[in-house]
Amino acid sequence: MTPSIKPWFPIRTERLVLRDFRETDFEDVQAYGSDPEVTRYMVWGPNAPDDTRAFLARALAQQTARPRLEFGFAIEHAETGHVIGSAALHLREGPNRPVELGYCLHREWWRQGLVTEAASALIDAGFRTLGLHRIAATCDVRNVGSFGVMEKLGMRREGHLREDRQVKGEWCDSYIYAVLADEWSRR
């Protein structure tokens, strides 16, 4: 991983703050993580309170890991201070480290361009500050909203993965999308 000297987060966008999760985010996280509509295409959820507690414990542990490879940020709505979702960059070690983007939003806030806004800021930081070369994302082929975000971000669909993951006990197909640093800078 390219070392970053100055802190590159929290990230502020027009309507959001992307920051590390805190234990006190429990109620906000439980609100979206327990919604079966939100978790419909996710390998996790809907979450019971204990799942949310475990998620937050993992998130807090990842914040202190060195090197830190997991940047799972809370999406805080700047105006209200509530956490309304999450946006993450998952890094791995090694010269050809694959980097994956993920996101999730409370249903009340869908279709307002918020995840596009959050993910765009995260990708920008990934390329400009962390010096990443390529950022990929996958989603269930039925998750129109998720690949809608990827396409709006200018990510390119690279493939259709057949039954690559189990969602709610069923093997499901995924699309893989990606964007390269030079494509991002030419936007």
Ligand SMILES: CC(C)(COP(=O)(O)OP(=O)(O)OC[C@H]1O[C@@H](n2cnc3c(N)ncnc32)[C@H](O)[C@@H]1OP(=O)(O)O)[C@@H](O)C(=O)NCCC(=O)NCCS
């Ligand atoms: C998928 C999800 C992240 C989209 O977040 P969002 O903030 O509503 O997305 P945006 O408003 O930025 O949408 C960007 C584009 O995606 C498409 N899109 C988003 N949601 C859509 C939906 N429900 N149906 C059809 N297209 C959709 C649209 O083209 C949209 O652009 P437009 O509004 O200008 O037409 C959100 O619905 C969500 O959290 N879903 C549950 C969790 C999840 O599936 N996460 C992804 C796992 S891979």
